[in-house]
Amino acid sequence: MRKGLSGVNIVALTFGFAFLYLPILLLVIYSFNASQLVTVWGGFSTRWYVSLFHNEQLLEAAWVTIRVGLLSATVATVLGTLAAITLVRMGRFPGRTLFSGMVYAPLVMPEVITGLSMLLLFVAIGLDRGFITLALAHITFSMCFVAVVVQSRLISFDRSLEEAALDLGCTPFKTFFVITLPIILPAIVSGWMLAFTLSIDDLVISQFTTGPGATTLPMRIYSSVRLGVKPEINAVCTILIAIVTTGVIIASIATKRAENERMKAERAAAAGR
Amino acid sequence: MTDAAAPDASPPARAAAAPGRWKRWLLIAIPYCWLLALFLAPFFIVLKISVSDTVIAQPPYEPVLDLSQGWQGIKDWWSALDLENYSALFDDELYLASYLSSLKIATISTLLTLAIAYPMAYGMARAPKSIRPTLLMAVILPFWTSLLIRVYAWIGILNPDGLLNAFLLWARVINEPLYIMNTETAVYIGIVYSYLPFMVLPLYASLEKLDETLLEAAADLGCPPWKAFWKITVPLSLPGVIAGCFLVFIPAVGEFVIPDLLGGSETLMIGKTLYNEFFLNRDWPVSSAIAVLLLLVLVVPIAIYNNIQAREIGDKA
Amino acid sequence: MAKAAQKALGPIRRSFAPWLDPSAVPLIRFENVVKRFGDFVAVDNVSIDIHQREFFALLGPSGCGKTTLMRMLAGFEAPTSGRITLAGKDLAGVPPYRRPVNMMFQSYALFPHMTVAQNIAFGLKQDNIGKAEIETRVKEMLRLVKLEAFGARKPHQLSGGQRQRVALARSLAKRPKVLLLDEPLGALDKKLREETQFELMDLQQELGLTFMIVTHDQEEAMVVADRIAVMNHGKLVQVATPGEIYEQPNCRYVADFIGDINIFDATVTGAEVGGTRLKSAEVGADFVAAGDASAVAGTEVALAIRPEKMRISTEPPPADATNVLKGEVWDIAYLGDWTTLLVKVEGSEKIVRVSRANMTRSEARPIGWDDKVFVWFAPDAGILLAA
Numbered sequence: 001m002r003k004g005l006s007g008v009n010i011v012a013l014t015f016g017f018a019f020l021y022l023p024i025l026l027l028v029i030y031s032f033n034a035s036q037l038v039t040v041w042g043g044f045s046t047r048w049y050v051s052l053f054h055n056e057q058l059l060e061a062a063w064v065t066i067r068v069g070l071l072s073a074t075v076a077t078v079l080g081t082l083a084a085i086t087l088v089r090m091g092r093f094p095g096r097t098l099f100s101g102m103v104y105a106p107l108v109m110p111e112v113i114t115g116l117s118m119l120l121l122f123v124a125i126g127l128d129r130g131f132i133t134l135a136l137a138h139i140t141f142s143m144c145f146v147a148v149v150v151q152s153r154l155i156s157f158d159r160s161l162e163e164a165a166l167d168l169g170c171t172p173f174k175t176f177f178v179i180t181l182p183i184i185l186p187a188i189v190s191g192w193m194l195a196f197t198l199s200i201d202d203l204v205i206s207q208f209t210t211g212p213g214a215t216t217l218p219m220r221i222y223s224s225v226r227l228g229v230k231p232e233i234n235a236v237c238t239i240l241i242a243i244v245t246t247g248v249i250i251a252s253i254a255t256k257r258a259e260n261e262r263m264k265a266e267r268a269a270a271a272g273r
Numbered sequence: 274m275t276d277a278a279a280p281d282a283s284p285p286a287r288a289a290a291a292p293g294r295w296k297r298w299l300l301i302a303i304p305y306c307w308l309l310a311l312f313l314a315p316f317f318i319v320l321k322i323s324v325s326d327t328v329i330a331q332p333p334y335e336p337v338l339d340l341s342q343g344w345q346g347i348k349d350w351w352s353a354l355d356l357e358n359y360s361a362l363f364d365d366e367l368y369l370a371s372y373l374s375s376l377k378i379a380t381i382s383t384l385l386t387l388a389i390a391y392p393m394a395y396g397m398a399r400a401p402k403s404i405r406p407t408l409l410m411a412v413i414l415p416f417w418t419s420l421l422i423r424v425y426a427w428i429g430i431l432n433p434d435g436l437l438n439a440f441l442l443w444a445r446v447i448n449e450p451l452y453i454m455n456t457e458t459a460v461y462i463g464i465v466y467s468y469l470p471f472m473v474l475p476l477y478a479s480l481e482k483l484d485e486t487l488l489e490a491a492a493d494l495g496c497p498p499w500k501a502f503w504k505i506t507v508p509l510s511l512p513g514v515i516a517g518c519f520l521v522f523i524p525a526v527g528e529f530v531i532p533d534l535l536g537g538s539e540t541l542m543i544g545k546t547l548y549n550e551f552f553l554n555r556d557w558p559v560s561s562a563i564a565v566l567l568l569l570v571l572v573v574p575i576a577i578y579n580n581i582q583a584r585e586i587g588d589k590a
Numbered sequence: 591m592a593k594a595a596q597k598a599l600g601p602i603r604r605s606f607a608p609w610l611d612p613s614a615v616p617l618i619r620f621e622n623v624v625k626r627f628g629d630f631v632a633v634d635n636v637s638i639d640i641h642q643r644e645f646f647a648l649l650g651p652s653g654c655g656k657t658t659l660m661r662m663l664a665g666f667e668a669p670t671s672g673r674i675t676l677a678g679k680d681l682a683g684v685p686p687y688r689r690p691v692n693m694m695f696q697s698y699a700l701f702p703h704m705t706v707a708q709n710i711a712f713g714l715k716q717d718n719i720g721k722a723e724i725e726t727r728v729k730e731m732l733r734l735v736k737l738e739a740f741g742a743r744k745p746h747q748l749s750g751g752q753r754q755r756v757a758l759a760r761s762l763a764k765r766p767k768v769l770l771l772d773e774p775l776g777a778l779d780k781k782l783r784e785e786t787q788f789e790l791m792d793l794q795q796e797l798g799l800t801f802m803i804v805t806h807d808q809e810e811a812m813v814v815a816d817r818i819a820v821m822n823h824g825k826l827v828q829v830a831t832p833g834e835i836y837e838q839p840n841c842r843y844v845a846d847f848i849g850d851i852n853i854f855d856a857t858v859t860g861a862e863v864g865g866t867r868l869k870s871a872e873v874g875a876d877f878v879a880a881g882d883a884s885a886v887a888g889t890e891v892a893l894a895i896r897p898e899k900m901r902i903s904t905e906p907p908p909a910d911a912t913n914v915l916k917g918e919v920w921d922i923a924y925l926g927d928w929t930t931l932l933v934k935v936e937g938s939e940k941i942v943r944v945s946r947a948n949m950t951r952s953e954a955r956p957i958g959w960d961d962k963v964f965v966w967f968a969p970d971a972g973i974l975l976a977a
């Protein structure tokens with residue numbers, strides 16, 4: 001079979017990736033546009049970034065977003081990990097089907113439904129809408145994503161590692177913290193990152209579940225966007241893209257480097273048996 | 274057996290490896306209760322409010338079911354149960370049109386996404402092993418970027434005075450600006466763009482697993498490459514196609530941000546109608562009724578999708 | 591017969607046969623152990639006694655229940671019924687982390703996030719042993735498995751054979767009463783596996799421990815074990831020394847599972863001094879089998895004969911030869927040390943396997959394809975089995 005890429009494949013990939021990246025690239029480029037007009041290039045400028053830092057409303061929203069993100073990602077990671085363990089390790093228990101349904105459904109559930117239903121819950125139990133309700137909502141949908149990420153790691157986890165620890169005199173409780181947790185930690189960390197990103201990116205569910213005083217960055221962006229394209233919004237988006245992209249790339253480089261070192265060591269070991 | 278009356282102290286199966294029984298239940302109970310309380314219970318509240326009467330107040334509905342009155346309350350509720358919000362949905366053409374238009378837009382954009390994603394995933398799976406992780410990364414990266422931002426990026430491109438028109442006019446492909454913004458076409462572009470990674474990833478996963486020697490075997494047995502593609506590659510990638518289509522179709526039906534920002538007032542989609550009914554008309558019961566009907570439309574695809582997911586785990590675990 | 595088997599063994603082993611001593615107290619006892627998973631009976635009423643310092647092998651095809659039996663001793667599964675005792679103590683309800691038994695896993699189960707030394711020290715640390723002593727013990731174990739220079743490495747930096755030795759060292763570090771080995775050499779290539787088998791035996795002798803090994807490889811079991819328990823479908827089929835298992839299989843299953851064997855279906859026609867007369871309709875021949883003369887005429891039996899215990903020639907056998915078959919060479923497999931000939935018996939579809947040691951350095955074969963040959967064997971070479 002032919003190795004490498006045929007012409008058709010190259011065209012498909014080029015077109016596909018151009019489609020994926022061109023819009024974002026244009027957005028980033030035009031955030032450095034000196035002109036107020038979106039289509040006219042008025043020279044390079046960082047004026048929109050400067051003005052961002054004087055926009056109290058945006059800074060306030062950014063702070064709310066980060067706090068909700070940190071809190072919800074952390075709680076969601078704990079709950080999501082527990083959910084993953086329940087799915088993979090607890091065998092059959094009454095209501096398992098319902099449980100797995102509740103874990104997977106939020107992944108595809110239209111956000112308007114999730115948002116509306118949670119809001120109605122908060123109203124029904126008389127919880128004032130604000131930071132807390134926002135965090136509760138974010139925890140709930142992002143824990144399911146964490147559960148899926150951690151679950152896939154747990155499925156490939158070699159159970160005999162835990163059995164070996166038990167066999168050597170380690171209690172089940174300790175085994176979890178000394179053996180299982182360190183080994184699945186990378187998956188848990190990427191679960192946290194995913195939860196954090198989902199939280200700081202979310203708009204619709206936040207719109208429903210937030211209250212006065214807890215306006216997030218996407219909500220601010222949304223209300224500005226409805227009024228049209230503004231260079232200042234381009235600048236905010238560029239910053240967000242930069243943060244997320246850097247985080248994801250650093251994480252993937254770190255895992256790749258670890259993987260490479262591992263492979264190199266394995267090759268060396270195999271050669272020098 | 275020397276001692277037939279030996280006490281049957283047999284601990285539960287896997288007793289040793291698993292934590293104690295109550296600990297096990299506690300472990301299950303924490304995420305279970307959380308999801309019951311914050312994911313499932315809200316749906317019942319939605320259901321309940323969808324049969325309530327609208328009032329102008331805060332909250333803007335009159336709860337029909339008053340559980341504080343106990344059994345009597347439930348009886349009252351049952352006798353007063355009315356589906357007027359639902360009949361309103363069917364009387365008003367807006368809602369029906371929104372449903373149908375949502376399904377149409379979601380179906381067409383799912384197919385469009387598949388058409389673009391398949392060649393991409395195929396190209397990635399056939400790429401040299403060394404660059405595959407990078408390509409995969411490149412597909413995942415936009416997914417980490419906010420949907421809102423990605424949709425916003427298209428506004429600047431598709432606007433009548435946006436970059437696309439500026440470019441096409443400059444290149445003299447067209448003489449008059451195209452009006453793509455605020456049409457269904459813009460919504461298609463938005464959905465395909467936003468959900469492309471969801472389609473590419475499962476497709477890539479199933480195509481990458483495909484053993485290349487199968488194609489070699491087909492060639493060896495006299496099957497030309499295009500036929501081998503249809504007879505071998507496509508059927509074997511079907512699980513990825515199905516998973517990808519569900520992952521795109523289900524959220525697309527209820528999509529709000531994309532039709533709201535790109536579709537303009539002409540594009541009807543149920544998610545947008547619900548949102549407007551809720552935030553603009555402040556009619557909570559009607560928006561709840563819309564949510565219930567939307568869920569009914571989606572319950573079958575979601576159930577199928579969940580089933581696929583659960584089976585996947587079952588196979589691996 | 592047990593004596594005959596022992597003659598082949600070394601001087602230490604000859605005297606080691608506690609299972610023959612009725613007064614010996616076994617270290618491990620499985621008493622009527624049953625394990626069910628739902629409807630599936632994984633282990634079906636198994637009783638075995640294993641003695642101190644014994645190297646005991648559980649042998650059988652995959653799914654025969656041997657691993658389940660071992661996991662019950664380690665504490666990973668609880669018997670559905672029956673009892674397992676270790677040094678007189680009932681193990682029911684004792685979790686694996688409190689059993690004086692350690693296991694070497696088939697996958698080695700080395701903790702990937704710990705170094706070799708940390709892996710070996712893991713079990714010792716659970717016992718709250720002093721730091722200095724742990725260090726000494728780890729060094730000792732590393733020396734034992736000849737990995738002194740590798741203490742600081744991570745498992746993925748080792749070759750398969752080295753990993754196997756780390757796993758062994760880790761499971762031996764706590765000086766368990768019993769070491770359980772679950773297919774310990776399955777992941778190694780053939781040559782390394784054979785070397786390691788001898789290392790394992792030396793180690794067991796040196797440390798004076800009781801080893802229990804699970805394997806599906808009959809050769810491995812024969813090499814390392816003092817006694818072998820052959821299992822099938824959850825049942826114990828035969829427990830005996832390797833020699834007995836090979837020369838005196840107690841049933842058709844064991845005869846067929848261990849090594850190559852020819853089995854003829856036959857009917858008892860009568861008895862003579864120290865033997866039984868048989869008629870095999872399958873190959874249309876009369877046989878004489880030594881041993882048990884009590885079989886009643888008309889009983890359906892099976893006569894089993896190992897390929898190396900048959901003689902083959904193009905010339906007719908001596909007049910006093912018994913159990914003679916005529917046939918045609920169907921196929922020849924040259925294996926270097928041995929040549930195996932497949933002979934199609936005249937007037938039947940039966941193929942008989944005969945092997946000859948290649949004692950001369952000559953490629954010329956006295957017997958070739960399609961040659962008409964005679965095959966015969968002595969009455970005491972065959973094994974009479976229930977049909």
